[in-house]
Amino acid sequence: MSIEDLVARLLAAARVAFTQARELHPDESFHIVWGVFLLVAARNPLAHRSFLSFTMWANLAHALLMVAQAATDLDRYWSKFLTDIPFILILALGIFFLRPSERVPAEG
Structure with a gap:
């Protein structure tokens, strides 16, 4: 497809x-x-490395903001620590570990 x-x-x-x-x-x-x-971007990660980095950092910032907001009102947002926050962090970490390295293979 x-x-x-x-x-x-x-x-x-x-x-x-x-x-x-x-x-x-x-x-x-x-x-x-x-x-x-x-x-x-997933089809050609090396060509879209900048977009993947942006996505990683945007999700990390979003998760950290959600942690701060949820921590200020635990009675209302305690469930965010079990749902939204881990999901966003897993996405950011997944991109971090799976994105291509900056090194370009040597031509020869």
Whole structure:
């Protein structure tokens, strides 16, 4: 399946889900686009190293902000330590460990 087919199927599914349940929130559309670009970057990580680094640092910053916010109101947000925060940290760490190194192989 090509990336174009995958994107078309994701958008079609999102359209059905969001029209049945509720309106699409602007933040959700941002994350859908980000996810599509992440899928494209995964096909050629060396060519998209800068985008992968941005995604890694953005997710790390987001997780740290969520830790600070959740810690200030534990009665309300304690569950974030079991759900959202670990997920975001796993994504950031996964990109950190799986992204290609800066070294370019020697030509010879």
